[in-house]
Amino acid sequence: MKLKRMKGTVYKSTGSWYTVKTQDGEFYECRIKGKFRIQGIKSTNPIAVGDEVAFKIEQLGDDTVGTIHGIDDRKNYIIRKSVNLSKQTHIIAANLDQVFLLVTLNNPTTYTIFIDRFLATAEAYDIPAVLLFNKVDSYTIEELAEIKYLAELYRNVGYTCIGISAKSGKNVDKVKEMMVGKTSMFAGHSGAGKSTLVNALEPKLNLKTTEISGQHLQGQHTTTFAEMFDLDFGARIIDTPGIKGFGIVDMEKEEIGDYFPEFFKLKGNCKFNNCLHLDEPKCAVKEALENEEVAWSRYRSYVQMVTGEEENYRVDIHDVKK
Ligand SMILES: Nc1nc2c(ncn2[C@@H]2O[C@H](COP(=O)(O)OP(=O)(O)OP(=O)(O)O)[C@@H](O)[C@H]2O)c(=O)[nH]1
Ligand SMILES: [Zn+2]
DSSP states (O other): OOOEEEEEEEEEEOSSOEEEEETTSOEEEEEEOSSOOOSSOOOSOSSOBTOEEEEEEEEETTEEEEEEEEEOOOSOEEEEEOSSTTOOEEEEEEOOSEEEEEEOSSSSOOOHHHHHHHHHHHHHHTOOEEEEEOOGGGOOHHHHHHHHHHHHHHHHHTOEEEEOOTTTOTTHHHHHHHHTTSEEEEEESTTSSHHHHHHHHOTTOOOHHHHHHHTTOTTSOOOOOOEEEEETTTEEEEEOTTOOSOOOOOOOHHHHGGGSHHHHHHGGGSSSTTOOSSSOSSOHHHHHHHTTSSOHHHHHHHHHHHHTOOOOOOOOHHHHHO
16 A cells, blocks of 8 residues: 655535545545544634645545645634534635625615624634625616715725626726636625626636525535535636625623724724723724714724624615715
């Protein structure tokens, strides 16, 4: 029996088998031997799509079978917590370079709390986020003004914002450019245009997302697994069937402000170093808010996240014209 040592990236996992791609572009089916445990994280799956692993291959009759014995440190990972009593953590994917959030004003409506929650979660996960305002072909002049307002607001915070149309192809090349050489994920409400965009990027690719929603399997308790795909223009995407965004990470009240970059910058200027930017005196964030250097919609989302209240707002035309 001859053993050969290899390294590669996990492209797919079924829970018991892992498909690993080597730098030479070859795929191997691998298992994990015995009690493979990862430092620190207690999860139902020790290895996830996107992980860089070391494995050995051996020839068993006609089959080449791999055994994973090592994993590189992850630069980030996203998780999902099961809602049942076990509260087990499942790692959806690892080592993402960026995540694109598709935002639409209507059909479906994307509320600012949803955007802000998503961005804060991306900050917590340490994954760069980009906002794609999709369906620009379908908006009225007033709605386009709203998009412009939002894009400017989020650009000021530090996020890249692009107005696109997955349908007409507008600015799809810009998205492509940002994706080259990287591993990306698309998120957004159902109907925001994720499948349409992926189709515009690579027409040949037929993602599971579509198949699954087409077969109405989403409501069933089938476990879905993420999968990585190579795109022809030198990019990789991670498709997460049945998962519309990130799982929300558990955040302590005290850390939420750190995931709003414009608040985090001001934190040192607050009188109290544990300032929650709520009712404390001499709070730099609230001062910036009064001076219109921090957006009200962002502050409102922040307060909702800290207090746990849920209310949906869309920045309306009134705000835009203000
Ligand atoms: N006018 C317009 N319609 C679009 C655009 N992008 C997507 N759509 C339409 O929006 C609808 C939903 O698009 P999908 O791509 O299926 O949305 P999705 O985000 O993949 O939805 P789920 O699979 O449910 O998560 C479809 O009818 C698309 O044709 C766009 O840029 N402009
Ligand atoms: Zn403060």
